[in-house]
Amino acid sequence: MSSSPDSCPLCAADGAPALWHNDRLRVIAVDDADYPGYVRVIWRTHVAEMTDLDDEDRLHMMRVVLEVEAVMRDHMQPDKVNLAALGNMVPHLHWHVIPRWRGDRHFPDALWAAPRVAPGAESDTFRERARAAAQRVPEFHRRLRERLSARFLPAL
Ligand SMILES: [Zn+2]
Numbered sequence: 001m002s003s004s005p006d007s008c009p010l011c012a013a014d015g016a017p018a019l020w021h022n023d024r025l026r027v028i029a030v031d032d033a034d035y036p037g038y039v040r041v042i043w044r045t046h047v048a049e050m051t052d053l054d055d056e057d058r059l060h061m062m063r064v065v066l067e068v069e070a071v072m073r074d075h076m077q078p079d080k081v082n083l084a085a086l087g088n089m090v091p092h093l094h095w096h097v098i099p100r101w102r103g104d105r106h107f108p109d110a111l112w113a114a115p116r117v118a119p120g121a122e123s124d125t126f127r128e129r130a131r132a133a134a135q136r137v138p139e140f141h142r143r144l145r146e147r148l149s150a151r152f153l154p155a156l
Pocket of ligand 1: 004005011012046047092
């Protein structure tokens with residue numbers, strides 16, 4: 001079962017500010033204090049699965065996702081990047097690109113699992129790492145926009 005575009009929150013948010021967009025997809029910053037630099041890449045039309053896209057569109061989606069990953073690795077310097085396309089709640093194709101650090105809130109589980117570190121129970125190392133990562137976000141966003149505009153055609 002899939003929701004209709006009329007009731008889809010991602011369709012409804014299509015005009016909201018994006019880090020970068022073109023006619024096919026949008027790249028948005030996810031505001032999550034535990035995961036500074038977290039980005040979503042959202043296909044603009046209401047399709048559920050990668051296999052709903054034709055070959056050229058699939059390739060474009062993955063090229064953008066991987067370019068986000070590359071800039072994230074360079075600049076956010078996470079221990080690992082998690083790529084996820086779930087869409088169980090919102091069946092509108094989108095990829096999560098999530099910077100992960102050893103000992104982060106959900107380590108070593110997926111972000112959708114129960115947290116391993118309760119709010120208020122963070123170590124000094126945890127807080128310092130999160131603070132340092134958060135400071136790198138504006139520059140990460142700047143570099144990401146620059147790289148995507150250099151590699152792909154932006155919206156007219
Ligand atoms: Zn939608």
